[in-house]
Amino acid sequence: MPARYRNIFLFIGVAAVVVMLFSFDMSWDEIVGHVRRAGIWFPAVVLLWLPIYMMNARAWQMIVNDGSERRLGFWRVLKYTISGYALNSVTPVGLLGGEPYRIMELSPLVGSARAASSVILYAMMHIFSHFCFWLFSVGLFLLRYGRGLSWPVLAVLLLIIAFCLAGLLFFRSSYRNGLAMRTLRLLARWPLIGSRVGRYIREHDEGIREVDNQIAALHAQRRTTFYGSLLLEFAARMLGCLEIQFILFIFTSDISYWDCVLMQAFASLFANLFFFIPMQMGSKEGGLAIVTDSLHMNAAYGVLTGLITRLRELIWVAIGLLLIRIGNKKRPVE
Secondary structure, eight states, X not given: OOHHHHHHHHHHHHHHHHHHHTTOSSOHHHHHHHHHHHTTHHHHHHHHHHHHHHHHHHHHHHHHHTTOSSOBOHHHHHHHHHHHHHHHHHSTTSTTTHHXXXXXXXXXXXXXXXXXXXXXXXXXXXXXXXXXXXXXXXXXXXXXXXXXXXXXXXXXXXXXXXXXXXXXXXXHHHHHHOSHHHHHHHHTTSTTTHHHHHHHHHHSHHHHHHHHHHHHHHHHHOHHHHHHHHHHHHHHHHHHTHHHHHHHTTTOSOOOHHHHHHHHHHHHHHHHTXXXXXXXXXXXXXXXXXXHHHTTSOHHHHHHHHHHHHHHHHHHHHHHHHHHHSSOSOOOBO
């Protein structure tokens, strides 16, 4: 990728981080006090995300290297994974930052069609695992707290199940038929941008269809890669639930891992309803507070959990933005 484009991505990320640093509702003294109270659990939370990102990177590496003569090294994929998630975190609507960055970095290494298809496939896999995780958590909630539920709670659970099943069916259809052309044709109907998107489709029809063919081929012909990548993404989500447990250990040792899974699942569902907010500022904290209250915990636990996770995100965003600028000379294609 040309250096000027990296500088643009870096500038966008740094500007967003500066804005968010000044948007905390707490004073710096309060934030420092909470971090000191967390003690050893704060660095544990930060370090926990290294194996999570490594699992994400391995899931993406399986996709990008599948059927390719030019194989991408793991550490390069890890670098793009962390940087891509950093950009996703600080840009509205998430995928407006990280995915274009990843495609532009990969294109000189594996070709533009494979770069685009692998990034789209991994983004689909990442979101697909969200729906699997939420559906699993509904079953877990019913198993643990299913007796004597009120009708309003049951109605909400049924709506979540319907939402997850609809999402899974949508992605199943997209894996079979491709997603790139369908998405672009939908955008071509929008006002303002429709004419430009339509022109892009006409000029790049063959390349778009090649991306869709590669997406469909992974699901239809290379099931081991498909399900292996999905399993890694799902396992990364389960590992990420330890973050909430580590934070709650600040208050009490009497906290179940499975309750932390429920907190993570329903809080992430709530936060993703407000996907257009950078880093889901406020929505994640509110979701955690609601979930902790629903599980008969002190709602303040959820607020502090949201604060610690926000600080962890800022640290990894800073690392990801730094990685945009380093390690760009060598191309470790095996």
